Amino acid sequence: MSENETLARRIAGREVYRRSHKKADGRMLHLYGEQPHTSPLQSESADPIAQGGELRHHPLRQEWNVYAAHRQNRTFKPAASDDPLAPTRPGGPETEIPFEDFELAIFENKFAAFHPSASNVATLDGIATEPAKGACDVVVYAPEAEGNLYSIGQERRRLLIAALLDRYEAMFAQGCEYVLPFENRGDEVGVTLHHPHGQIYGFNRVPKVQQRAADAFAGGYDLAAEIRTAMPDYGLGEEGGIAAFVPRFARFPYEVWLAPIERRAGPWDCTDEELEGLAYWLGEITRRYDALFEQPAATMMAFHAAPRNGSDNYHFTVQFYPLLRAKGRVKYLASVEQHSGVFTVDVMPETAAEHLRAVKNGQV
Incomplete structure (x- = not known):
């Protein structure tokens, strides 16, 4: 049973609460809000989850790139009725967030390029390889299917920053050397889910840039x-x-x-x-x-x-x-x-x- 915790740091003098829930498939979901989250759990399934890809070193560019073939099958522009980032409504389809309401949610990516348990690598003559250890989170700004960083309002953006601070601390504590919160927005960037959201990558080494x-x-x-x-x-x-x-x-x-x-x-x-x-x-x-x-x-x-x-x-x-x-x-x-x-x-x-x-x- 998950319980609400108060984050150590207040933002603008306001308490921020986090409710952590271990999903049926083993991934962690964190619900953040200015009020304790008490919504009851809805249905959720335990589908198999890929645990990261592998890193290969590029000998001429002197950089490490991640290979994650399982990401080819990630959700691609679903219908509004199948929005995986929406709340799970009673009697409705199961989503990534098995509660009927929330303020802001962060969960481990189902199609993660990096994973703390990554272990499989190819053996390639002359090419250095290693497991793509790290972390990948999805950050859902709001339960509504439409919106952006402007339309969600100042209070929700403040809550977002509080949640990011919490995830920085957690990812650094688990050994990630570099943490990159980011947002891709728009079809031109290749966005496959239009529900307002961002992501966080935790790298096991500091990226070249x-x-x-x-x-x-x-x-x-x-x-x-x-x-x-x-x-x-x-x-x-x-x-x-x-x-x-x-x-x-x-x-x-x-x-x-x-x-x-x-x-x-x-x-x-x-x-x-x-x-x-x-x-x-x-x-x-x-x-x-x-x-x-x-x-x-x-x-x-x-x-x-x-x-x-x-x-x-x-x-x-x-x-x-x-x-x-x-x-x-x-x-x-x-x-x-x-x-x-x-x-x-x-x-x-x-x-x-x-x-x-x-x-x-x-x-x-």
Whole structure:
């Protein structure tokens, strides 16, 4: 029988409760709310669950990639009546959340690329392989099948951040070296479930991109100084000590970063005021993209925080990469980007900042 626990850290002075439930198939489900969750358990099944894939080392790119063939069979754009992220209603179809209501839910991914019990690997002559150990969570923002980070409102975004802080702590404790909360949004990104949700990956080693950032910070790169230089020409505003700005070195048209003005290693180091500001900007940037492109904007968003064991001078950011360069025009990552890693950017960062500021002023 699951019980409600109070999270150690309050957000904006409010209690946050977590109810943890072990699903029939062995995966963990965590329900977060500003009120204790007391809904009775509905029906659930115990289907077999794949336990992660394998990692193979690329000898020329010097990176590890994950291979998870079982993900080919993951749920693909189901009908609204078969939404796996909806609550399980009495007498209705079974979903991933076997309760008839919830505020915010996080559960272990049924089609996980990484898993703490991953063990199977191929033996390949000359190619290093190892089990894809780690963790993969699905984060369901709300029981409603439609919505986004803006429409769910500030209270729910605040609850989301509290839940992410809890999962950072749990994944670091189980040995994940790097934790990446993220959201894929839009068909252009390849989203297969339209119910508003994000994910969290826990890696057993720091990914190459994040390690390069950690090395740059440890080598003396000062993002706080960059923010001071970039604002106000590239800035979209400041809220609660969190700056929103277009990086002068953006790789995507209309790329936006959120970052504490004062250096913080991760959201766990942020003040309540900064977390409030972060919650605000997560919604506001989503709103501005939709207004700018006059459609639900395809975006890739992720939290970039320090690794488990820390990193000297690390400065936490949340980075938004839109997949549109104009209304109805997709920014494709084609041959040059994919083969060389050199991005071609169709919109100058200063122009992007001007356009995104204009959204707030009602000029778009």
